[in-house]
Amino acid sequence: MLIQRRIMKFFLLVSIANSEFENRTRLKVKENRMKKYIPTTTFDSTDSCSDGLNAKYCTPPFEDITRVLKKKFEASQTCGIDQSERYCKRENEKWSCKFCDSSQTAQMLPTRHLNDHEKTTDEETCWYSGSVIEPGQQTQIRSESDLEKASTRNITLKIDFSHPYEISFITMKFCGPVPAAMVIYKSTGNNDEWQPYQYYADNCLETFGIEPNEEITRLNQEKALCSERYSKNKEGTRVSFNTVNNRGDSSVSPVVQNWMTAQAIKIELLKPSIWPVDNNGLKTPSSTLVASYQYAISDIRVSGHCQCNGHADSCEIIDGQPKCICKHGTVGATCNMCHSFYQDRPWQRGTKANPNECRVCNCNLHTNKCKFNDSLFKMSGNQSGGMCQKCRHNTSGASCQVCKPGYTPDPNKSVDSPKYCKSCDCHRVGSKSKNCNKSNGA
Template identity: 35%
Template structure:
């Protein structure tokens, strides 16, 4: 029966879903999905974590705890008001081994329940008799474990416990390495802390700690009700309304640790004279068991506990006074220690979560990182990091490196010159690229116009001729190598028109003399005439002899002008040659191993990627690589 009901419900759900149009159903799902507070329609905006009690459940280290080492006596008022000049005090025992009489420091940050008040109590405090007496210096240390932006610090004292006279609050923003004063409370600020009472705060001293005596008069200061002291971190600070634009106050409210020091329970003028019941053993410092176990205390003026006025100058009387002071049981007692604030994320996260080490860390957005979102993520340095505000979320931007780099840095000068738009500088550009954005080819390479800028093979090697070019760097756009005088070609691999090859590596192409140029043009453009023909233009007389001498002179230069591979192979040419002798042609074949890496073409010429081996094939080079078509010497010309 149960399975049948489940099946019916499933069919009803499917029928309902199928009846809804797809677009409407998707909108319903999107509306139900949780939205990210750091984005509004994929647009970044300021976001902050929830306001919490940062001290809740956090351990507190106390320098003094009642009954921690041995059972001790503590006393408290029988009346909560404490306004009567004559009041009674009831004494009890604290013992750390007894759960009912234990008052540990963990009671400071547990759940504050008014129906079940838990208290931390210090050991009994010796009342002061003069200002020269050492301070009590009972300390409570709270470690938050992470940076918080605090709004208030509150101390709730236990019912019937006396309110301390002098309290100092300190804060640390570097996990306890350094401490700064936060707030002072004292009825005599100048005598105890050397500070004026209720100092006026201006924009020039917004990080100055103030001292006040308002805690002694609960009705004169808002935030102090009954036995509670609440310190507001921004109260009375001029820039409190615009915290985002005030780095001074941002640093002022930031804290990782809070330390509360109780310096004085009572001032000498407030010291009390004790009158005990007859059954109290003063010298022993112990109380005898009575039904109420009550002490009657009367407040007197200053020097009320002066030993000479009470007992004279005898040593026994002095010892009795010490026992009497020890038996009063006055102590510090706090029921709740709370710190209100938000996890510091600089406006780039809406919550804090534990990381893989168990440490509380901001769940950073806007391309930021760090425990407090205090920096940009790697490769997102195109603009400077900044705290998110309501006007500008200051989202970190990725660097534009055209997919040729994985690292970049920020440069403020470039950022200012760009109109505060871009300040990223790419580092370690790959794929033979260079530049701020890896947007041009490095030395020895040029841009391939057939490929997009972000292609990994956008830069091609220049391959400038090692002898014909004056450098290895070619034009980044066209690939034209810098040629020496008389050398031409994209890679500077042939002699220009009117130039012939030489044996010099400094000037591989030299200008041909005009007379020789004309003769070479004649003998290279027309076949050599048959001397036995009747119409031959040359005879065996002096003119013919001069031509023979010129040809012989030119023949000596022939082996030195084979430059097409001499430039590439250090003067060793493996190209086949043919020479004209009358109407006969002699062909020289050179057989070598085939190239292992294949061939490629560039600018109409045949190139081999392996210059050590060339393919065996017959070629014909006319008259020392002279190209009759261009009427110039070609370093790599074959016919």
């Protein structure tokens, strides 16, 4: 009797173990099928783009873009690029003149000095443009007022990030007086179309026809302003442009997000400032005036973050090219499209108020292909527009939720089972057609 009981208990335990094993295997199979049908660009509770259940607006961290990308500015003119050239600056209230020459390492003043991020002013490295007075006019310069009247070459500095960034700050440290006139432009694409971002002048109205320091309201959130703050003050050397100042929050307003977004920056230097000299009766020599009438900058920093439309919290540099690591079912360089299986509603950029994540199509695990269908979306009251494509396992319908003609739902299977639709198996004799009653299979 005891042996019989032990044998029964053994078989009972084996049967429980088997059923648990079957359950686990079934779950594993379902999990693997989910992976096959639902791409992994979905919510991940470990990032800031989700709270584990719902999508959240997210954005990559702010960074010093030129440092991260290791990109250099391109200058339209650099001191000593073609031949040895003289340049002069005021140091300790005296003129100091040296030679720049791009063929001599010790005399180079290249654009890489704009982003070499020296820590102290003792080791300050500068880019010099070289004199901006046309060579034919240089001999006519006798005094500071001749410099004011001379026709000069405009100098441009350009940098292309090869990806849109939301720019928050641009700072420039000059190795001398801030120019009397300059403009920062931005471009949002590769088409060399430049939009003014900020004007600087010692007289905004006279130079650009713009009132200085205009107030920003909701009506002119994307208007470039003109500042006299730096150019008027001949002693200052640092210019700081806060792109968002009083314009609002890019995580809330698409207008501000547009305003902040730039793929390339161009700085147009239109008129140098004359070095402030002591009124000690000593006349500055003409050659020194000519050689000092140029631009010199030691540092340009552009701060911002990768533009990922509120759908990524990191941006990786792959082969020198920034790339958003897209979440919320989005894909594309700036997470600007919905993934091919996240087509249940149209793509929208994410904001703090609404993360606007792309929604996965519900195809009951019978396909991994779907398309957005506008009529379906409208019919559902703008809730669901995903139309499943190429439904397998003998299913059909917008969500692969019905059985094809000739098949009927198996009441013992769930709608996402590959065996949900079973053949009607109607006998040829006595059947009107090979189709059967969809609900009971008769």
